Amino acid sequence: MTKTAIVTGGSRGIGRAISLALGNLGWQVVINYNTNQQAAIETVKAIKGGKGIVVQANIATAEDREKLVQQTLAKFDRIDLLVNNAGIAPDQRRDLLEMSIESYEKVMGVNLTGPFFLTQCVAHEMIAAAAEKTNPSPQIININSISAYTSSTSRGEYSLSKAGMAMMTTLFAHRLSEYGIGVYEIRPGIIETDMTEAVKSKYNKLFAEGLIPIQRWGTPDDVAKTVIAIVEGYFPYSTGEVFNVDGGFHLRRL
Secondary structure: OEEEEEOOOOOOOHHHHHHHHHHOOOEEEEEEOOOHHHHHHHHHHHHHOEEEEEEEEOOOOOHHHHHHHHHEEEEEEEOOOOEOOOOOOOOOOOOHHHHOOHHHHHHHHHHHHHHHHHHHHHHHHHHHHHHOOOOOOOOEEOOOOOHHHOOOOOOHHHHHHHHHHHHHHHHHHHHHHOOEEEEEEEEEEEEHHHHHHHHHHHHHHHOOOOOOOOOEEEEEHHHHHHHHHOOOOOOOOOOOOOEEHHHHHHHOOO
């Protein structure tokens, strides 16, 4: 039985690393992208052990969420794993008192509203498959952020969206447990991707000053390895669990 995963934002950075890790384990991977088709195609080509397809969809829109699910089912006839990874930062960092409603709605649409309703849609498919005993142990993994609890007043809409995802994990873990659907959350810290390239010198300095116990950049592979540990079944008596992949950023210290 070959399992199928949807990875939103699966063509770059953390999403790419997750897609490759799953594919190289033999999974069928649906790599969702919004704008960068070439990166998605290159990710599929890089998968060695599994099969992959690319599906363009803006998860902030209901029509595209439905398209993503239906194209997955049409190709592979099952969804064993949903990885809610797609996310965006505000186009402009602005003080909390100057944040625009347009920026707020754009960020929340991709980072929270989209993942919430995509999870709702996928959950219905997983529940139906579980009832027919064709899809044992389905899982949902939310790729969140340390911004779920870390204040950043120059990008408040991002922090709010990530705090909302934390509760989304709790809610779905509670609601879906009766169907045997595990829901998990990974909170990456400061990860070296193209999104963080512009602040590289800033964080290099902060690492040297002791910002985090493990004084290095995190990598997309650090996050992907956590996903693999979950899907390989190493946490059979857990749901709603939060996995910090942040170099110890979350530790309170005196």
